[in-house]
Amino acid sequence: MAEDRYSWAEPALEEVADGVFRCPLPLPGDALRAVNAYLVRTARGLLLIDCGWDRDESREALLSGLRRLGGAPGDISAIFATHVHRDHLGLAGWVRQESGAWLSLGLGDRETQVAFAENPARARQASLDRLLSCSAEDVVERLLAADQARSDAPWAPPAPDVYLVGGELLLPEGPALRVIATPGHTRGHLCLFDKGRSILFAGDHVLPHITPSLGVELPLADSALASFMDSLQLVRELPATLVLPAHGPAFSGLRERVDELLDHHRDRLERCLEVVNSKGSTAREVAGALPWTRRRRTFSSLDPFNQMLAVFESEAHLRVLTDNGRLRMEASAGRGRYLPQEGPGAQ
Ligand SMILES: [Zn+2]
Incomplete structure (x- = not known):
């Protein structure tokens, strides 16, 4: 059973839809086991969605995935990072250097990217x-x-070539991939919706087995949970029949999973x-x-x-x-304490 649960993390290149390949990259020593990179054939070479840690193990796994496609890093023309975390953006600087691809990141993650790049x-x-x-x-x-x-030295996240805010069409030449702003896991978290194939590239927003962490970024968000729940409602309405998460196997049943998370x-x-x-x-x-x-x-x-x-x-x-x-907060000496609400309406 435990083996089955992590079989998605085994080295592989899985064609999850026509021209869309799932390539898990290992995260050695991390409970998440692996992060899925997705390679998508486009009119202008390969689109890479997320790319693991800046470590040899991830590099090797990505290179091996590309080889199975009969390709090499030079075939990647665009890198889309769903958010600023190291397991999604770590290798992006290297891939960009090897391929000349452009790299995009959500504008809401800019402060985190700059803060960690300038002074970790x-x-x-x-x-x-x-x-x-x-x-x-x-x-x-x-x-x-x-x-x-x-x-190991602190990691400096690479600056993207373009910031996205949501609503953009990522590749005007096709396939039609709509950028969807899904703040919560981080402020700048983005998903991609492939309308033609009814696929949601979900990043860490909707995961099949675990509930995403919230607001690990800078400055730390005050309303990460409220944003996350709003973003769940938003993707719940998408007509996606296949969900491609950053951690875990491809799955269907987006609405059911969103409802579970809510x-x-x-x-x-x-x-x-x-x-x-x-x-x-x-x-x-x-x-x-x-x-x-x-x-x-x-x-x-x-x-x-x-x-x-x-x-x-x-x-x-x-x-x-x-x-x-439903609660009230009292702060003293920079520390917050939460108390039951008093008076009428108290529970
Ligand atoms: Zn993350």
């Missing part, structure tokens, strides 16, 4: 500061210890409300009280990176509850 240490500090505002000192300590144990977050909102103490709780305390991942792991069993994601996600839920008037 300062960008990192912003995440740590946000954790401190959630009273997650323990997670900061673990992250700093993990940073010290790492030897239900999951509605359920999490209620659980957050349940665990908020009458004296007030921090996002760190709420994260510690909830189960995580589909295997319902305890917070303390997560690695520090996933603990950070869990704290941010809890905070995103608490913010939605505050915006909806």
Whole structure:
């Protein structure tokens, strides 16, 4: 069963639709296992959608996929990164250098791209500061210890040649691929909709097995969950019969999966409300009280990176509850505490 669940991540070149190839690139040591790059035949060479880490393993897997198509990096004419995260944009600089292809990124991810390219240490500090505002000192300590144990240099995301905002037709020569703005996972996250073949290239917006993390970017979003849920409603209405996610196998049933994700977050909102103490709780305390991942792991069993994601996600839920008037937030010394709403209408 466990083997089946990750069979999509095995090295392969799968033709998922006519002229559309799924090429998983490994993410060694990462729980996600792999990221799917998609190669799409177009009137002007190959379009590459997302490209894994800037590591030899991803390079080799991409080269091998291209060879199976009888091609080489020079056949790639365009690179579309669904968002700024390293597993989607990591190799883009190298591919561009080898191919002369242009690279696009969502405009909403520009600040994150620039912040990490200019000063990775300062960008990192912003995440740590946000954790401190959630009273997650323990997670900061673990992250700093993990940073010290790492030897690889910080990654500098490449600047794109073009920024997209959504609504554009990506390749005027065809096939007709419409850019769809889907903020939430990151502010600038984009999907691509292939109307002719009814395919949604979903990036990290709709994944078949896991719920995407929210708002891991700079500056950290205040309303990542609300944006994400709006973006789910938006793609729910698309007539897509095939969904091509960045992590996991190709699947059908877009609406059903979107509804599951919406239900999951509605359920999490209620659980957050349940665990908020009458004296007030921090996002760190709420994260510690909830189960995580589909295997319902305890917070303390997560690695520090996933603990950070869990704290941010809890905070995103608490913010939605505050915006909806179901909780109130008190800040003191730069730290937020969430309290049950008082007075009429209190639950
Ligand atoms: Zn991502």
